Amino acid sequence: MNETAVALPRPTGGRILAWLQNYGVYAAIAALVVVNIAITPHFLTVENLRTQLVQVAPVVIVSLGMALVIGTEGVDLSVGSVMALATALLPLYLGYGAGPAILVALLGGVAVGLVNGSLVAFVNVQPIVATLCLFVGGRGLALVLAGGRLKDVHDVTLLNLGSSSVAGVPLPVVVAGALTLVVTGVVRRTTFGRQLVAIGGNRTASVLSGLPVRRVLLLVYVLSGVLAAVAGVLATARLQASDPSSLGLLMELSAITAVVVGGTPLTGGRVRVLGTVAGALLIQLVRATLIKHNLPDSVAQMVQAVIILAAVYAARGGSGR
Amino acid sequence: AKSEKDQPTGGGGAQAGQVVQSPSGSAPSCTLSKFGGTKFDPKTAVVGFSQSEKEANPFRIAETQSIKAEAKQEGIAGLRVTNGQSQFSKQISDVQQLIAQGAKALVIAPLNSDGWEPVLQQATAKHIPIITVDRKINATACKDYVTFIGSDFYQQGKRAADQMIKALNGKGKVAILLGSSGNNVTTERTNGFKEEIAKQAPGIQITFEQTGDFAREKGQQVTEQMIQSHPDVGAIYAENDEMALGAVTALKGAGKKAGDVKIVSVDGTRNAVTQIVSGWIYAVVESNPRFGPLAFQTLTKFVNGEPIPDKVIISDREYDSSNAEQSVASAY
Amino acid sequence: MLDARDIVKRFTGVLALDRVSLSLRPGEVHALVGENGAGKSTLIKVITGVYRPDDGEVRLAGRPARFTGPLDAGRAGVQAVHQEIGLVPDLSVARNLLLGREPRRAFGLLDARRMHETAARTLAAYGVRVDVRLPLRSLGVGAQQMVALARAVSVDARVVIMDEPTSSLEPREVDTLFGVIDRLRDQGIAVVYVSHRLDELYRICDGVTVLRDGRVVHQGTLADLNRIHLVSLMLGRDVAQVRAEGVTRFSGAHEASAGPPVLEAYGLSSRHLLDGVSLTVRPREVVGLGGLLGAGRTETAKAIAGVLPLDAGRVTVAGLRVRRGSATAAVRAGIALLPEDRKAEGIVPTLSVRDNIALAALPRLARGGLVSDARIDRIVDTFMKRLRIKATGPHQPVAELSGGNQQKVLLARWMATEPKVLLLDEPTRGIDVGAKAEVQALVDELAEAGLAVLLISSDLEELVEGSDRVVVLKNGAVVGELIGDELTEEGVMTTIAAEVQ
Amino acid sequence: MTTEQAATDAPVTHDTYALGRRDRVFGLIQRHGATAVLVLLLAVGSLSFSRFPTTENLGDIAITSSFPAMVALGMTFVIITGGIDLSVGSVFALGGVLAAYAVRWGTAAGLLVPLAVCGAIGLVQGLLIARVRLAPFIVTLAGLLGARGLLLSISHEGATTYLIPHGSLLARLGQGRLFGLGQPVYLTLALFVIGAVLLQRTGFGQAVYAIGGAEDAAALMGVRVARTKIIVYVLSGTLAGLSGALNAARLSSGVTILGTGMELDVIAAVVIGGTLLTGGAGSVSGTIAGVLLLGVIQNLINQIGDLSSSYQQVVSGAFLAVVVVVQTYLSRARRL
Numbered sequence A: 001m002n003e004t005a006v007a008l009p010r011p012t013g014g015r016i017l018a019w020l021q022n023y024g025v026y027a028a029i030a031a032l033v034v035v036n037i038a039i040t041p042h043f044l045t046v047e048n049l050r051t052q053l054v055q056v057a058p059v060v061i062v063s064l065g066m067a068l069v070i071g072t073e074g075v076d077l078s079v080g081s082v083m084a085l086a087t088a089l090l091p092l093y094l095g096y097g098a099g100p101a102i103l104v105a106l107l108g109g110v111a112v113g114l115v116n117g118s119l120v121a122f123v124n125v126q127p128i129v130a131t132l133c134l135f136v137g138g139r140g141l142a143l144v145l146a147g148g149r150l151k152d153v154h155d156v157t158l159l160n161l162g163s164s165s166v167a168g169v170p171l172p173v174v175v176a177g178a179l180t181l182v183v184t185g186v187v188r189r190t191t192f193g194r195q196l197v198a199i200g201g202n203r204t205a206s207v208l209s210g211l212p213v214r215r216v217l218l219l220v221y222v223l224s225g226v227l228a229a230v231a232g233v234l235a236t237a238r239l240q241a242s243d244p245s246s247l248g249l250l251m252e253l254s255a256i257t258a259v260v261v262g263g264t265p266l267t268g269g270r271v272r273v274l275g276t277v278a279g280a281l282l283i284q285l286v287r288a289t290l291i292k293h294n295l296p297d298s299v300a301q302m303v304q305a306v307i308i309l310a311a312v313y314a315a316r317g318g319s320g321r
Numbered sequence B: 001a002k003s004e005k006d007q008p009t010g011g012g013g014a015q016a017g018q019v020v021q022s023p024s025g026s027a028p029s030c031t032l033s034k035f036g037g038t039k040f041d042p043k044t045a046v047v048g049f050s051q052s053e054k055e056a057n058p059f060r061i062a063e064t065q066s067i068k069a070e071a072k073q074e075g076i077a078g079l080r081v082t083n084g085q086s087q088f089s090k091q092i093s094d095v096q097q098l099i100a101q102g103a104k105a106l107v108i109a110p111l112n113s114d115g116w117e118p119v120l121q122q123a124t125a126k127h128i129p130i131i132t133v134d135r136k137i138n139a140t141a142c143k144d145y146v147t148f149i150g151s152d153f154y155q156q157g158k159r160a161a162d163q164m165i166k167a168l169n170g171k172g173k174v175a176i177l178l179g180s181s182g183n184n185v186t187t188e189r190t191n192g193f194k195e196e197i198a199k200q201a202p203g204i205q206i207t208f209e210q211t212g213d214f215a216r217e218k219g220q221q222v223t224e225q226m227i228q229s230h231p232d233v234g235a236i237y238a239e240n241d242e243m244a245l246g247a248v249t250a251l252k253g254a255g256k257k258a259g260d261v262k263i264v265s266v267d268g269t270r271n272a273v274t275q276i277v278s279g280w281i282y283a284v285v286e287s288n289p290r291f292g293p294l295a296f297q298t299l300t301k302f303v304n305g306e307p308i309p310d311k312v313i314i315s316d317r318e319y320d321s322s323n324a325e326q327s328v329a330s331a332y
Numbered sequence C: 001m002l003d004a005r006d007i008v009k010r011f012t013g014v015l016a017l018d019r020v021s022l023s024l025r026p027g028e029v030h031a032l033v034g035e036n037g038a039g040k041s042t043l044i045k046v047i048t049g050v051y052r053p054d055d056g057e058v059r060l061a062g063r064p065a066r067f068t069g070p071l072d073a074g075r076a077g078v079q080a081v082h083q084e085i086g087l088v089p090d091l092s093v094a095r096n097l098l099l100g101r102e103p104r105r106a107f108g109l110l111d112a113r114r115m116h117e118t119a120a121r122t123l124a125a126y127g128v129r130v131d132v133r134l135p136l137r138s139l140g141v142g143a144q145q146m147v148a149l150a151r152a153v154s155v156d157a158r159v160v161i162m163d164e165p166t167s168s169l170e171p172r173e174v175d176t177l178f179g180v181i182d183r184l185r186d187q188g189i190a191v192v193y194v195s196h197r198l199d200e201l202y203r204i205c206d207g208v209t210v211l212r213d214g215r216v217v218h219q220g221t222l223a224d225l226n227r228i229h230l231v232s233l234m235l236g237r238d239v240a241q242v243r244a245e246g247v248t249r250f251s252g253a254h255e256a257s258a259g260p261p262v263l264e265a266y267g268l269s270s271r272h273l274l275d276g277v278s279l280t281v282r283p284r285e286v287v288g289l290g291g292l293l294g295a296g297r298t299e300t301a302k303a304i305a306g307v308l309p310l311d312a313g314r315v316t317v318a319g320l321r322v323r324r325g326s327a328t329a330a331v332r333a334g335i336a337l338l339p340e341d342r343k344a345e346g347i348v349p350t351l352s353v354r355d356n357i358a359l360a361a362l363p364r365l366a367r368g369g370l371v372s373d374a375r376i377d378r379i380v381d382t383f384m385k386r387l388r389i390k391a392t393g394p395h396q397p398v399a400e401l402s403g404g405n406q407q408k409v410l411l412a413r414w415m416a417t418e419p420k421v422l423l424l425d426e427p428t429r430g431i432d433v434g435a436k437a438e439v440q441a442l443v444d445e446l447a448e449a450g451l452a453v454l455l456i457s458s459d460l461e462e463l464v465e466g467s468d469r470v471v472v473l474k475n476g477a478v479v480g481e482l483i484g485d486e487l488t489e490e491g492v493m494t495t496i497a498a499e500v501q
Numbered sequence D: 001m002t003t004e005q006a007a008t009d010a011p012v013t014h015d016t017y018a019l020g021r022r023d024r025v026f027g028l029i030q031r032h033g034a035t036a037v038l039v040l041l042l043a044v045g046s047l048s049f050s051r052f053p054t055t056e057n058l059g060d061i062a063i064t065s066s067f068p069a070m071v072a073l074g075m076t077f078v079i080i081t082g083g084i085d086l087s088v089g090s091v092f093a094l095g096g097v098l099a100a101y102a103v104r105w106g107t108a109a110g111l112l113v114p115l116a117v118c119g120a121i122g123l124v125q126g127l128l129i130a131r132v133r134l135a136p137f138i139v140t141l142a143g144l145l146g147a148r149g150l151l152l153s154i155s156h157e158g159a160t161t162y163l164i165p166h167g168s169l170l171a172r173l174g175q176g177r178l179f180g181l182g183q184p185v186y187l188t189l190a191l192f193v194i195g196a197v198l199l200q201r202t203g204f205g206q207a208v209y210a211i212g213g214a215e216d217a218a219a220l221m222g223v224r225v226a227r228t229k230i231i232v233y234v235l236s237g238t239l240a241g242l243s244g245a246l247n248a249a250r251l252s253s254g255v256t257i258l259g260t261g262m263e264l265d266v267i268a269a270v271v272i273g274g275t276l277l278t279g280g281a282g283s284v285s286g287t288i289a290g291v292l293l294l295g296v297i298q299n300l301i302n303q304i305g306d307l308s309s310s311y312q313q314v315v316s317g318a319f320l321a322v323v324v325v326v327q328t329y330l331s332r333a334r335r336l
């Protein structure tokens, strides 16, 4: 924030608050876990842990891409549709085996990313609107490809992606973990990572400093697309069916929430990868708790609203969008 | 593109069209003159069909296909189809647009039973006969609209309950996978089920009910959570087949055997019926989407001045281990 | 009139103000001076209620005044022109000028016509003649500064505070401003005047308060304090030492090489902004760009740096043509632009000092796209030392630095890229005497080292002292060039004033 | 006197005037680009479909668009301050259910209850955004969930749909027609006129623009930032509620499944209308054009006849893309 922004009255607090602002999410997770151990039967079991991790894996993967996009002061609403597109493409090419099919699915993600990226980087369309186009059209396209109908998937290799596990850790979780490490590396270690936060922080300055602004933006949206596609593939493998009509519905909101709850401001210029993962976990835990305690939808939704606000309040970075 | 081996996808054809249950509503009473409409020839006139949701699930696909197919067969050239994309406001304006385009008759699959005021006003003003399929419209038959053709969701709930009672022979813990909140179908299938259970089998408790939004993935996720928190649940009532199939995937994932948890669901899609054969689903109550023939028969009768009932309830079949094998082919 | 008593303001890490007191008499023009980061802006923000002091109180006309914010302060008659121009770029000039006190019609609706008339009239008195319906953005920084001033003064104020108002003004605009200040003095209005330009202080200020590291080190009448002494107080070095070093100044030692020019610009044209500007800079040479506000100096610099879309013209560096309209290409070719507007075009507020310095040089500091923190730390460390950047450490958010130190960070950013050509747009704007001298010395040094430097400065003295050659612009075209002994402040002024043939 | 001299020697300003003309033209196009596209689309539609330009069809478009339009009006204010309101869809639905629920206590209640509750939701969101300084996106996202939850609990998990009795004043308010157009259309127009005056001709409007343009500067210039923001969100909530209530009156029932995804349509409409999501620029007239544009697109897609539902989505996505690109080219959002 700039000199005068800091000037605006900001809640300043002691160490605790400062600490909370950095580790709020983790604190919240811890709290929620403790509560659950206390009130939820059969919570502290390996199976349960598995379930939560497996279910959150796709969200985490999408959120990683979303975090990068948000870092550039953008947002990607099309992620849900990308998942649908990926899941729709898979069965079409499973005839050639799982590998090629997955490749095609990922290419679908790349394509969407390219469109979004070009709209944002070259045409200067505002990200929300640019990605809104494919948010609308993408799922439609997926349904066209799938002939509108859900298809069961029988390919063993693909199904294993969803069901098998490495050293007791389910494969989707492994993938999510690996991708988290990669993205962390990208943000921390690569020129690209540094440049993207700079662009988010001050685009004009970045241009004047000779950064390849357009290329970076394009790449960011492509990455987001690919990650969403990966999530789509995993979700399909887990569902053992390709269901483009409902797969990834409202994913964009979950992902954005995860990112922001994780302490990445929507104003861009900063990316917190681990925070994002934590954010996704937090939301997953909340949903799980509400379901396990069999709360009616009405209450569930209101409780979620409150918890999201509380978490963001704790993890509050800069102000703004 | 080269997809996997053929999928068991049905939908096409008119196999197992609908059978009218001995008209449970009032006797045939509604006539063109009573309705105040004028005679016209469906073959040449513009006839509008307003679908409520995307043709993205077996039910809607079969429904639309059957309407289109039948129209072709009857030689109704002027059929115009719109789709509300699950947005009620859109469906309303869709229908209004159909009227504006000069539709002489309307077949509507309502997304919601209430809120049809503006459409009904315009239609009655022009004496356009409306036939609603699969869901009712809350208004007076033969005045605001002509008649309703469809299943009785409350009954479906009841019959599912009966199957459930058989499955658990009268006692045990049951979980419900609800449809999406605020949806008439959800409400009626739930009420029918609960009331029947309460009446017939006090020994059965419903210990868990969460929405699965009629979607397979959501059904799977909710079931996974349930398996952890309510391990004692012995049966699942899914308010549509998709959620039931999601539940099946979840149970498999949790290492359960076929039949460990009894599943009863509503719809009768081919995938579900297949799962009965393989033993994962106990029974399925059909909700037949092939409205085409019945709808156009009724319409033709009506414009020819013959009386028609103000409510045509179709008799839905039931699939269970006894008949699943041979019925798979005819399921949609 | 206005009393600030024992003001204490703490920021996380720094004690920005430590028991600072300041009192003003009606009709007094009071100089507030100090190094960058001494606490001047902070004090002003405390007085105007932007910040709440951690301790101490502000009294207005004897009564305690606890302002809840600028609005509140303004109502009480305390107006401020802040260092970073506090205006809204996208609003029209008129609306910026009159925001909050627009002329009304029936039902409290705004009267657009009267608003524009008033605005035009007011600004004319400040020598700014623009279509007041334009967005403020379309004005140059100088003009914007004048608008901000006009805004602050045109309400009936009892105290007017100006934080570095002249940092981007031309001598003529400065005269205009001083005319205004005299008027204020006559009306018995107290003025607080912050500036790093000492000669200005001596022209109009009565009292003076010297801040260092958030503490008052001297308070009294300016007349009793000679220049050297003042500087020594600000820098906290003893007089002898300062006299030895000389207050500021370029050595002017370096000899422009006779070799071929490293930077050549031919016929740069851009609708409404530039027509056919051509200039060349040789290695080891400092070429100044003179001209009034809006003459197009910034535009020229931006055009060379490839960020201003051009209709015609080409730029070559060391004989090689630079792809037009690509900043990336320009940077690769070795062109570095220190932008005029530090806040909007310079710093990346969300990043640390370290990352801001490394930004432009990243590709050179990385192997295969992987950055090497070791190398970055080395570079950053070198430049933070060399430019004496005042920060709690390389990881402090750059936004927390004082204006002057932010400027140094930007210089460091470019030096890290080892450029061939350095374009400096107002490099010493808002920088204190100490830092200014350092920066100027630095410019010399860089020229020495063989760079070609293009210097834009509204500070004529600096321009003339610093440049080997000055190219004068007017309305986006070159109207003259001065070398050798024709290169004097008068010379430049007359060239500017002279009509275009 | 110095100022005189300064004035005479001030830079020749013909270039600034030129700049001015260019900038004003930009502004004009930026404000009316959507309108241009709209006119184009109407022309194309009329030429290609005989059933399109009928008064009945256009009347339908008008009445259908009037409800999202009211919501978009509030959204315009919010977005100009640089904020965003995702809750409008749920609030719209909630407003309808509340109206149908409260009408039992009379028409007044049927209107006031939804306005009050939805306004209150806006107030809470505004407070969280302006005072606690949480990100609007997240606050209103929570609002989206909260309002939907409230709606469900009022309607017993959506099981009960409250009805607005036939011929009741409220129902007539929503269903009545004037010169062949539904009454809500006129109300919407009236609201937009008021909105335009509010935005262009009042201090509040100035504050809204200033905050969106540069919040910190605005604060330094003495704009009541927090207060203005709060008002803006209250406005948005109230308008969404009103729109919902009137819609319920039109449907004569508080339909529970309305408004999902509405927020995005509305945002799209506002942005297509030339309002920058970055804040500081935008106009009410543009918004109305944007809403109508989306309405017409929908209508045309239906005119094309039997596109499959999936293709319909693809087409409207493509349409949106084209419109947005054209819009952006017309109004160069980002200057350097």
Ligand SMILES: Nc1ncnc2c1ncn2[C@@H]1O[C@H](COP(=O)(O)OP(=O)(O)OP(=O)(O)O)[C@@H](O)[C@H]1O
Pocket: A003, A006, A007, C011, C012, C014, C015, C016, C034, C035, C036, C037, C038, C039, C040, C041, C042, C043, C083, C399, C400, C401, C402, C403, C404, C405, C430, C431, C432
């Ligand atoms: N918002 C802030 N957070 C933390 N530290 C700050 C903040 N604002 C200013 N500072 C610190 O307070 C000190 C005083 O800053 P200030 O801007 O008042 O200096 P200044 O005298 O105005 O310098 P300059 O002449 O460059 O404007 C500096 O050390 C600066 O780093």
Ligand SMILES: Nc1ncnc2c1ncn2[C@@H]1O[C@H](COP(=O)(O)OP(=O)(O)OP(=O)(O)O)[C@@H](O)[C@H]1O
Pocket: C127, C128, C129, C130, C138, C139, C140, C141, C142, C143, C168, C272, C273, C291, C292, C293, C294, C295, C296, C297, C298, C299, C340, C456, C458, D010, D011, D013, D015, D016, D019
């Ligand atoms: N005092 C003024 N009166 C009218 N227009 C002005 C004034 N100052 C600037 N402008 C307008 O702003 C535009 C850009 O001015 P800008 O300040 O960038 O040019 P400049 O020569 O770089 O001035 P400086 O570098 O001294 O700020 C000019 O084209 C001019 O039209």
Ligand SMILES: [Mg+2]
Pocket: C040, C041, C042, C083, C163, C402, C403
């Ligand atoms: Mg300062």
Ligand SMILES: [Mg+2]
Pocket: C140, C141, C297, C298, C299, C340, C425
């Ligand atoms: Mg300039």
